Amino acid sequence: MTDVTDTNEHLTRVGGLVRSARQHQGLTQAQLAERLGTSQSAVHRIEQGAQNISLDMLTRIGAALDSELVTIGPRHSHLRVHGGQQLSGRIDVNSSKNGAVALLCASLLNRGTTRLRHVARIVEVDRIVEVLRSIGVRATWSPDGHDLEIQVPDRLDLASIDVDAARRTRSIIMFLGPLLGLQREFALPYAGGCDLGTRTAEPHLIALRPFELNVTTTGGFYQAQVGEAQARDLSIVLTERGDTVTENTIMAAARRSGVTTIRNASSNYMVQDLCFYLELLGVRIDGIGTTTLRVHGVPDIVADVEYTVSEDPVEAMSLLTAGIVTGSEITVGRVPIEFMEIELATLAEMSLKFTVSDEYLADNGRTRLADVTVHPSELRAPADKIHPMPFPGLNIDNLPFFTVIAACAQGHTLIHDWVYDGRAIHLTDLTRLGADVRLLDPHRLDVQGPTRWSGAEVSCPPALRPAVVILLAMLAAKGTSVLRDVDIIARGYEQLQERLVSLGAQIETFRD
Ligand SMILES: CC(=O)N[C@H]1[C@@H](OP(=O)(O)OP(=O)(O)OC[C@H]2O[C@@H](n3ccc(=O)[nH]c3=O)[C@H](O)[C@@H]2O)O[C@H](CO)[C@@H](O)[C@@H]1O
Numbered sequence: 001m002t003d004v005t006d007t008n009e010h011l012t013r014v015g016g017l018v019r020s021a022r023q024h025q026g027l028t029q030a031q032l033a034e035r036l037g038t039s040q041s042a043v044h045r046i047e048q049g050a051q052n053i054s055l056d057m058l059t060r061i062g063a064a065l066d067s068e069l070v071t072i073g074p075r076h077s078h079l080r081v082h083g084g085q086q087l088s089g090r091i092d093v094n095s096s097k098n099g100a101v102a103l104l105c106a107s108l109l110n111r112g113t114t115r116l117r118h119v120a121r122i123v124e125v126d127r128i129v130e131v132l133r134s135i136g137v138r139a140t141w142s143p144d145g146h147d148l149e150i151q152v153p154d155r156l157d158l159a160s161i162d163v164d165a166a167r168r169t170r171s172i173i174m175f176l177g178p179l180l181g182l183q184r185e186f187a188l189p190y191a192g193g194c195d196l197g198t199r200t201a202e203p204h205l206i207a208l209r210p211f212e213l214n215v216t217t218t219g220g221f222y223q224a225q226v227g228e229a230q231a232r233d234l235s236i237v238l239t240e241r242g243d244t245v246t247e248n249t250i251m252a253a254a255r256r257s258g259v260t261t262i263r264n265a266s267s268n269y270m271v272q273d274l275c276f277y278l279e280l281l282g283v284r285i286d287g288i289g290t291t292t293l294r295v296h297g298v299p300d301i302v303a304d305v306e307y308t309v310s311e312d313p314v315e316a317m318s319l320l321t322a323g324i325v326t327g328s329e330i331t332v333g334r335v336p337i338e339f340m341e342i343e344l345a346t347l348a349e350m351s352l353k354f355t356v357s358d359e360y361l362a363d364n365g366r367t368r369l370a371d372v373t374v375h376p377s378e379l380r381a382p383a384d385k386i387h388p389m390p391f392p393g394l395n396i397d398n399l400p401f402f403t404v405i406a407a408c409a410q411g412h413t414l415i416h417d418w419v420y421d422g423r424a425i426h427l428t429d430l431t432r433l434g435a436d437v438r439l440l441d442p443h444r445l446d447v448q449g450p451t452r453w454s455g456a457e458v459s460c461p462p463a464l465r466p467a468v469v470i471l472l473a474m475l476a477a478k479g480t481s482v483l484r485d486v487d488i489i490a491r492g493y494e495q496l497q498e499r500l501v502s503l504g505a506q507i508e509t510f511r512d
């Protein structure tokens with residue numbers, strides 16, 4: 001029997017740990033309560049040691065505060081998958097990670113209130129929100145947890161930036177563009193992210209130099225200094241057609257007087273999301289959807305606006321893949337169809353049977369959506385290699401899903417990932433499940449199908465898309481598989497496991 005005094009002592013100690021972890025994160029009790037979906041008085045009682053607290057609540061507090069202090073007991077989540085089941089039903093695509101992080105960074109440009117609707121509840125978003133809060137931005141989730149209201153203070157407190165949260169995301173690099181119009185000097189921690197090989201910041205620094213931004217790198221920080229702007233109109237040629245570099249340049253251009261022409265711009269989905277939001281703020285942008293953008297800057301932006309983040313083509317690809325590799329008939333609703341055209345054309349070449357509904361508009365009033373139904377099909381390898389290209393090519397983040405699809409198809413497929421030198425290697429983990437996937441060099445995979453999948457235990461690769469690819473292969477593999485340390489999946493997917501279960505997948509979470 002547990003001694004009552006012991007229990008009280010433990011509760012008081014746990015309460016103290018929660019309080020100090022909360023204060024370390026710079027959160028009020030009300031803000032922590034909001035993250036936990038509970039009341040401020042409940043948080044107060046927990047911190048006083050006056051509330052019995054379940055293991056589940058402790059785990060949630062640990063996640064909300066990103067603190068090991070209160071991650072009592074289980075630290076790593078794993079999935080047990082009973083594969084080989086057909087899926088059925090309909091599942092809708094969520095809003096995108098990459099759109100959300102760009103919009104969160106862009107909200108720094110607005111001195112009015114930005115309300116972002118349908119923001120995915122994913123770790124990548126949480127990290128940027130934590131960074132924003134640490135520098136004094138008010139970011140408040142709506143009671144239903146879907147919408148985020150953002151108010152930027154008159155002065156940002158950059159000295160208090162949450163270095164830990166910032167270092168865990170590459171998207172922090174997108175603070176450079178908005179901040180250079182707001183501060184003469186600032187320091188940002190180096191950007192981190194998935195293990196995908198080298199990804200430099202050089203194209204960003206080159207693109208932002210004409211805005212008089214000078215960056216030196218010391219002590220793990222980008223030290224930024226902004227000089228006096230010279231020319232009224234600027235013309236910038238990007239050395240790479242990258243997504244975040246384009247976004248950074250657009251954001252730098254949005255708050256300067258004069259017109260900035262950006263050539264070799266990415267016109268990918270997240271860039272379009274950003275442009276649509278900036279238009280609401282009164283920034284005119286010519287050429288949205290093309291590779292030449294003309295941004296008519298507005299030096300002081302004060303607007304109360306509401307913008308709905310658009311649907312995620314990469315999640316659409318992930319969900320369609322779940323149906324394809326399990327030989328199922330499922331409907332994936334709200335697919336941003338313009339950003340999936342090459343993917344669908346490639347799948348048609350591989351003999352996938354699918355139907356596409358009439359198009360309709362997303363809640364942002366701009367993005368075209370459709371529902372895509374995949375049918376069980378005898379797949380065959382495409383005649384040519386599959387490779388990504390900047391939009392309107394096959395999306396770089398969708399390429400990994402073609403590896404597991406190719407493994408289900410008859411014949412040899414060459415997958416050529418020229419973009420990342422460290423992503424293809426993670427896909428060789430598919431061999432653990434019976435696939436014949438050979439790494440020809442860091443950029444090319446030879447996949448021989450079809451595969452007789454078999455269940456296995458695999459450690460989750462430290463990269464978001466490969467991790468999901470392995471999970472989807474486990475759905476195809478008859479028998480029981482275990483995917484260990486799956487926390488990385490929550491960086492980009494909201495409740496993926498639960499949503500796959502709603503289609504009939506048999507997946508359980510367990511902890512050490
Ligand atoms: C938050 C966000 O939006 N992240 C996306 C963004 O990251 P992000 O914009 O940060 O991508 P990077 O700038 O790192 O580019 C990815 C890689 O592609 C190379 N590269 C890119 C463009 C180009 O014209 N030439 C070239 O060589 C880069 O050198 C780098 O090795 O774009 C990537 C490529 O679409 C996606 O995988 C990421 O999901």
Ligand SMILES: C=C(OP(=O)(O)O)C(=O)O
Nearest residue numbers: 170193194397464465492
């Ligand atoms: C590479 C990805 O994203 P990030 O740029 O956030 O690392 C991804 O979404 O697959």
